Amino acid sequence: MDEQLRLLEMEIEGIINESSENIIVTNSEGIILRAVKNSKEMYGITSEELVGASVKELEQKKIFSPSVTLSVLQQKTPITFMQKTGAGKVIMTRGIPLFNEDNDIIRVISFSHDMTEMEELKEQYEQLQQKMMRYESEIEQLRVRGSVPADVIINSRPMQTVWELVNKVAQSDATVVLQGESGVGKTVFAKALHSGSDRREKPMIEVNCGAIPQNLFESEMFGYEPGAFTGASAKGKVGLIELADQGTLFLDEVGELPLSIQVKLLKVLQEKKITRMGSTKTRTVNFRLVAATNRNLEEMVKSGTFRDDLYYRLNVVPISIPPLRERKEDIHQLTETFLRSFNEKYVSEKTIHPSTLEAFWQHDWPGNVRELENLMERLVVTLEHKMILPEHLPFSPKRELDQVPEVDISASSLQEALEAVEKSWLLRACRNCKSTYEMAEYLGLSQPTVFRRLKKYGINSILNR
Structure with a gap:
């Protein structure tokens, strides 16, 4: 025993x-x-x-x-x-x-x-993936940028259309109205219009029409002579319109202009002359007007809150800036741009995980580009982790199951129904991605598999780009 x-x-x-x-x-x-x-x-x-x-x-x-x-x-x-x-x-x-x-x-x-060793390889792979994504973003930026300012992102087709129109009208003196929701980047395009014009060496005067109290609006816009009213400076003041002489006057949130100022602004646009408060002397001004608004000026005209004659004077070249949810192809590069900028500003080395970019893609961004910029600054400043993960976001990423494409599954066999679903997902990935590599990450497949499936179903929108 x-x-x-x-x-x-x-x-x-x-x-x-x-x-x-x-x-x-x-x-x-x-x-x-x-x-x-x-x-x-x-x-x-x-x-x-x-x-x-x-x-x-x-x-x-x-x-x-x-x-x-x-x-x-x-x-x-x-x-x-x-x-x-x-x-x-x-x-x-x-x-x-x-x-x-x-x-x-x-x-x-x-x-x-x-x-x-496997964990180290995984970490190295993720780092390599980050570099590849950054290089791809930079290459794409170089491809489409040309003379585009660094703060203008135009990867998406809607933004390319906007930029082409901006380039066409920049050299003219035509009045431009930039339309779009708050935070879409109207100010960026106003600056691009100025920097692309012959007036680029002269000042661009920006006026936030919604930030100036109504009782001070006339004195701020037109200026005043010494002693023009109680509390006026003894030296008088040059108005914002006069400061824009030979340059560009940018009226942001123009829909907030009081009706009394609308009348006077219309006269300035027609006569190119201003009169300071407390003075009878007129001064000739020569400026290019760019306006911006997040309101529907046409509806305001119908409701009587915006003058129709001023509306038609402003609405020479309307340019609509699409919201971020309609140009999600720009999210990747915008994110990389903001991340790089804030890393430099705050001496940080934050990186962003691909799953976080997917969460960004799914988010509707009601605050548009401004919301994305503010979020990236907050994450860089407050986050202790080096890698930005989906759980660090203030919003919950939408589940893919909630977004399954609708397909006709009334096929004669299970195999045909499965193929219909597969083809629908591939078509959705084609709409949302710029390359087969992005599609592979989006669908959770390898790039060669995506390539084969595209050929199988005759989907060539990605292959022929």
Whole structure:
């Protein structure tokens, strides 16, 4: 009997020490009874130091954390998870309970496999993916930018159309009205109109029509002579319109102009002359007018809150800036641009995970580009993690299941129905992505697989770009 026990002991030791897995055996109290001989490399301490030790104490000392044995003893079921060890390893560990006839745990056997190299490869892959995304963004920017200012992102077709129109009218003196929701970047295009004109060396005077109190509007816009009214400066003041002489006057939120000022502004536009408050002398002014609004001026004309004659004077070249939700192809480059800018400003090294960019794609961005810019600054300033993940966002990413395309599944067979769904997803990816690499990430497939599926269904919108 003793010989049989000795042979059994030798067999067990041989299995434990020669196994490709790292094996640890504990009793029902979590005391280690056996440990593989190469444990020094895995855990940072020898097998002799492990045997007789409590897994609870070893967990507290961070020899391995968390302890799979403690979890098995508590839940009485096999458990698998990742651990970190005192030797700096990342290991996959599976704990298995052994029961006696009374269904009490008498042993816990844990099998561990070193995953450190795989985790490092995964991290390197993610870093490489980040670089590729950044390079792709920069290459695309160089391709389409030409003379485009750095703060104008025009990857999407709607924005390319806008930019082409801006380029056409920049050299003229035609009055331009930039229309669009708050935060779409109307000011950026107003500056582009000025910098692309012959007036670029002269001042561009920006006036936020919604920020100046109505009782001060006339004095701010037209200026005043010394002593023109109570509280007026003894030196008088040059008005904003006069300051824009030979340059560009940009009236932001022009829909907020009081009706009384609308009348006077119309006269200035017609006569190119102004009269300061408290003066009878007229001054000739020569400026190019650019206006912007997030309101429907045509509806305001119908309601009587905006003069029709001023509306037609302003509405020479209307340019509509699409909201961010209608030009989501720009989100990637906008994000990279803002991230790079704020990293430099705050001496940070934040990066953004691809799944976060997907969450950005799904978000509707009611605050448009301004919302994205403010969010990126907030994340760079406040986030402790280096990588920006979806859980760090103030909004919940939409589930893909909520956005499954509607397809006709009244096919004659299951295979045809599945193909209809697959083709619908591919078409959706074509609309939303700029390359087969982006489509692969979007669909969770490899790039060669996407390429083959596109050819299978004869979808060439990506292949022929």
